[in-house]
Amino acid sequence: MDRDLSAILARHHHDGGRLVQILRDVMAVAGHISPGAITRVAEALALPRGHVEGVAGFYSFFATEPRGRYRVRFSDNVTDQMAGSRALAQRMLDAFRIELGEVSRDGLVSVGLTSCTGLCDQGPAMLVNDHAIARLTPARIGAITSLIRGGSPVAQWPDNLFRIDSHIRRRDLLLGAPFAAGDGVAAALARGAADVRLQIEQSGLRGRGGAGFSTATKWAACAAAPGPVRHVVCNADEGEPGTFKDRELLAHHLDLVLDGMTVAAVAVGATHGLLYLRGEYPFLIAPIQAALADRRARGLLGRDVGGARGFDFDIELHVGAGAYVCGEESALLESLEGKRGIPRNRPPYPVTHGYRQQPTVVNNVETLAAAALIAVHGGAWFRAVGTPRSAGTKILSVSGDVERPGVYEVPFGTAVRDVLAEAGALDVQAVQVGGPSGTLLAGSELGRRIAFEDVPSAGAVMVFDRTRDILGVVDNFARFFAHESCGFCTPCRVGTTLNHHLMARVCAGKGSRRDVDDLVRVSRLMKAASHCGLGTTAGNPVLDALAKFRPAFDARVASEPGPAFDLDEALAPAREATARDDAGAHLDPEAP
Amino acid sequence: MSEPTFTLDGDDVPFTEGQTILQAALGARRYVPYLCFHKDFKPHGSCKVCTVKVNGHHAAGCTTPARAGDVVESQTEELTELRRDLVQFLFTEGNHFCPSCEQSGRCTLQAVGYELGVTQGHYNPLFPTRPLDASHPDVLLELNRCILCELCVRASAQVDRKHVFALSGRGLTKHLVVNAESGRLGDTDLAVEDKAMKVCPVGAILRKRRGFTVPIGERTFDKAPISQVLVAPHEED
Ligand SMILES: Cc1cc2nc3c(=O)[nH]c(=O)nc-3n(C[C@H](O)[C@H](O)[C@H](O)COP(=O)(O)O)c2cc1C
Ligand code: SF4
Ligand code: SF4
Numbered sequence: 001m002d003r004d005l006s007a008i009l010a011r012h013h014h015d016g017g018r019l020v021q022i023l024r025d026v027m028a029v030a031g032h033i034s035p036g037a038i039t040r041v042a043e044a045l046a047l048p049r050g051h052v053e054g055v056a057g058f059y060s061f062f063a064t065e066p067r068g069r070y071r072v073r074f075s076d077n078v079t080d081q082m083a084g085s086r087a088l089a090q091r092m093l094d095a096f097r098i099e100l101g102e103v104s105r106d107g108l109v110s111v112g113l114t115s116c117t118g119l120c121d122q123g124p125a126m127l128v129n130d131h132a133i134a135r136l137t138p139a140r141i142g143a144i145t146s147l148i149r150g151g152s153p154v155a156q157w158p159d160n161l162f163r164i165d166s167h168i169r170r171r172d173l174l175l176g177a178p179f180a181a182g183d184g185v186a187a188a189l190a191r192g193a194a195d196v197r198l199q200i201e202q203s204g205l206r207g208r209g210g211a212g213f214s215t216a217t218k219w220a221a222c223a224a225a226p227g228p229v230r231h232v233v234c235n236a237d238e239g240e241p242g243t244f245k246d247r248e249l250l251a252h253h254l255d256l257v258l259d260g261m262t263v264a265a266v267a268v269g270a271t272h273g274l275l276y277l278r279g280e281y282p283f284l285i286a287p288i289q290a291a292l293a294d295r296r297a298r299g300l301l302g303r304d305v306g307g308a309r310g311f312d313f314d315i316e317l318h319v320g321a322g323a324y325v326c327g328e329e330s331a332l333l334e335s336l337e338g339k340r341g342i343p344r345n346r347p348p349y350p351v352t353h354g355y356r357q358q359p360t361v362v363n364n365v366e367t368l369a370a371a372a373l374i375a376v377h378g379g380a381w382f383r384a385v386g387t388p389r390s391a392g393t394k395i396l397s398v399s400g401d402v403e404r405p406g407v408y409e410v411p412f413g414t415a416v417r418d419v420l421a422e423a424g425a426l427d428v429q430a431v432q433v434g435g436p437s438g439t440l441l442a443g444s445e446l447g448r449r450i451a452f453e454d455v456p457s458a459g460a461v462m463v464f465d466r467t468r469d470i471l472g473v474v475d476n477f478a479r480f481f482a483h484e485s486c487g488f489c490t491p492c493r494v495g496t497t498l499n500h501h502l503m504a505r506v507c508a509g510k511g512s513r514r515d516v517d518d519l520v521r522v523s524r525l526m527k528a529a530s531h532c533g534l535g536t537t538a539g540n541p542v543l544d545a546l547a548k549f550r551p552a553f554d555a556r557v558a559s560e561p562g563p564a565f566d567l568d569e570a571l572a573p574a575r576e577a578t579a580r581d582d583a584g585a586h587l588d589p590e591a592p
Numbered sequence: 593m594s595e596p597t598f599t600l601d602g603d604d605v606p607f608t609e610g611q612t613i614l615q616a617a618l619g620a621r622r623y624v625p626y627l628c629f630h631k632d633f634k635p636h637g638s639c640k641v642c643t644v645k646v647n648g649h650h651a652a653g654c655t656t657p658a659r660a661g662d663v664v665e666s667q668t669e670e671l672t673e674l675r676r677d678l679v680q681f682l683f684t685e686g687n688h689f690c691p692s693c694e695q696s697g698r699c700t701l702q703a704v705g706y707e708l709g710v711t712q713g714h715y716n717p718l719f720p721t722r723p724l725d726a727s728h729p730d731v732l733l734e735l736n737r738c739i740l741c742e743l744c745v746r747a748s749a750q751v752d753r754k755h756v757f758a759l760s761g762r763g764l765t766k767h768l769v770v771n772a773e774s775g776r777l778g779d780t781d782l783a784v785e786d787k788a789m790k791v792c793p794v795g796a797i798l799r800k801r802r803g804f805t806v807p808i809g810e811r812t813f814d815k816a817p818i819s820q821v822l823v824a825p826h827e828e829d
Contacts, residue, residue: 048771345637487740493685528643529640529650
């Protein structure tokens with residue numbers, strides 16, 4: 001291990017700013033990050049040991065205690081669950097005779113859950129060590145179980161296991177336009193920085209990452225900010241459950257995205273680019289590295305980019321390690337600097353104090369792709385599509401109860417109903433637009449439109465038909481937020497867990513009116529007092545569901561509060577310790 | 593030129609450039625409840641107990657820059673209710689048994705709770721399993737009472753320059769760690785003179801053998817409510 005560690009540290013130039021990347025590599029060779037490894041990394045990087053321990057303890061893909069040599073994690077998005085993921089996970093647990101989260105006694109394997117891995121169009125999905133596997137079936141689980149027993153390295157498993165399909169079902173402005181690497185760069189260089197910014201302004205482009213902030217305003221502020229070095233960051237964290245359109249863009253329109261980053265660099269005068277890829281997309285690492293190398297060889301990155309004397313720009317790839325909050329732009333910057341992904345206080349904003357406190361634009365993958373085409377075709381071309389306040393198109397990730405899950409590029413202003421018709425949704429009960437942090441629509445609201453002024457969306461459209469239990473959906477989302485809260489601020493750290501527990505009680509039929517009142521109270525408090533968008537939106541599913549599906553709650557709760565403390569449940573640790581689960585080990589003779 | 597001012601619950605509060613709302617309010621001897629703020633450190637805004645409304649929008653008073661002409665609300669029933677809930681959250685999250693706690697009477701969490709009228713728990717306690725570390729000869733680390741304000745982290749890093757404390761985990765599993773491979777406080781270079789020893793607002797970092805030198809009943813908040821004490825108690829006790 002010592003030799004490995006030295007090699008890893010050398011590969012990252014002993015740069016503490018690359019700590020997340022370093023710890024990813026330690027995980028890859030050692031399977032966990034031991035106390036000794038933490039000490040040695042801290043010493044080598046001249047960082048306080050507690051800092052390294054804090055980073056190692058923050059990201060879900062890092063383990064500070066031994067895990068299995070094969071670390072299996074089932075994607076636990078509601079769409080995976082609807083496709084049967086929990087039963088498949090149980091099958092595997094039974095095969096290895098372990099519990100969820102446990103390591104087998106021989107240290108071979110551990111099986112756990114992870115937040116949405118962005119393969120909702122081809123779920124259920126899982127991650128095994130650094131590999132993603134989609135389209136899980138009992139047969140595939142059987143094959144994977146045998147491969148794990150056989151002990152061969154995951155990289156040597158049959159290729160077909162790792163195939164990721166593409167489901168681009170509808171193309172418009174972005175996905176339909178012919179484009180070759182360098183087109184956007186050449187156009188931007190011909191226009192010059194001021195005209196690029198003008199075209200972006202005239203295009204009306206607003207951020208596709210969720211907040212819908214004006215891209216022109218952001219770029220102008222960064223261009224005007226004093227600083228010797230400026231940075232362009234591409235936010236490819238795509239953590240919002242149900243969203244996978246950035247995955248498709250990066251897999252099949254990568255040049256559009258990399259050109260877009262370079263166009264942004266021209267517009268703001270940046271010399272350094274960073275692409276932050278979520279750790280759930282390991283299959284994109286090699287293609288992105290190859291594309292970057294190719295662009296360097298072709299003069300599209302490096303010195304005098306595109307033949308423009310003095311325009312130097314290069315792009316670095318950083319890979320995340322399992323933390324939804326790192327999609328929040330200031331948490332993302334912290335992560336890029338090798339720290340815990342805690343959202344910063346603002347002001348100051350990233351445009352003036354971003355990466356390493358220098359002026360930085362952070363943009364979503366799709367925003368940058370649009371910018372590349374706007375550089376080529378001009379602002380008016382883009383503005384002609386969409387609504388007055390939401391120009392252009394939106395790429396949606398459609399999943400759940402539809403016949404044709406996949407990516408649909410639609411003009412802004414398209415009714416949700418039209419998207420669903422194209423995707424083949426039948427008997428719709430509800431649609432979650434924008435992921436758990438977005439809006440839950442009832443079946444009666446499908447005339448509403450995808451637009452910043454109506455139903456805004458970072459891209460997810462999850463469809464639930466009438467056979468689905470809406471409370472179960474909300475419970476899944478509550479669990480997601482509790483798992484992903486960074487823990488910095490009190491309302492979200494505690495509130496997400498309280499909501500998760502309250503929803504679980506209600507779903508188990510043990511809830512009361514008072515629990516429902518508390519759900520509202522906690523959700524409102526998180527909205528009012530949280531530090532970042534994760535906490536302010538974490539109560540949305542509960543509040544939306546209560547507003548639109550109240551009878552589903554009322555049918556499940558008692559009017560009088562039951563005991564807050566479940567005596568029988570409190571005996572669970574004792575039952576586990578004594579390996580008993582017979583009637584005599586329960587207070588309630590009816591159980592288990 | 594006269595000082596710029598904003599209004600706090602209708603009264604003018606003067607401030608100097610660069611001050612936040614909470615700093616200006618305290619400077620004007622106006623109490624706004626808070627836990628993670630300390631005048632010697634840059635505010636970081638994690639506890640959110642100082643949440644106020646600025647021109648109608650919620651914001652943490654400690655990190656929001658004061659701006660001339662802003663209308664700030666603090667002592668409203670709505671905000672008191674919100675703060676009460678935040679304090680409830682903190683009690684629910686840890687293991688707090690005030691009657692047997694040697695910090696009772698000089699504990700900021702307890703005092704803010706009284707100030708806000710928190711008299712009983714509202715949410716089901718989470719009863720976390722947290723270790724007690726008595727390995728240091730002079731200091732007891734009782735994490736059951738830690739409220740994750742990060743004051744000791746900041747003090748140790750910025751003043752003592754020792755980095756004895758840090759945070760690990762995330763969400764509800766976020767917890768204090770110490771700068772030692774063994775994970776034991778006794779293996780760090782923490783000394784009783786350190787600033788990190790003087791900033792804990794609750795009973796999590798305790799000086800051994802000094803718990804009852806001031807008897808219960810004669811402690812800072814036994815004598816006056818925190819809104820009148822205004823300054824951190826442990827620097828006087
Ligand atoms: C909890 C949270 C997660 C987020 N995740 C993402 C993400 O995965 N991708 C993204 O582009 N933006 C995400 N955002 C929004 C970013 O903070 C930011 O607004 C965006 O990257 C800006 O780019 P844009 O203007 O091009 O949309 C997230 C925000 C929050 C609060
Ligand atoms: S709202 Fe949640 S995720 Fe955001 S800073 Fe607070 S605890 Fe962290
Ligand atoms: S730390 Fe404060 S609130 Fe917690 S038990 Fe002690 S006195 Fe009570």
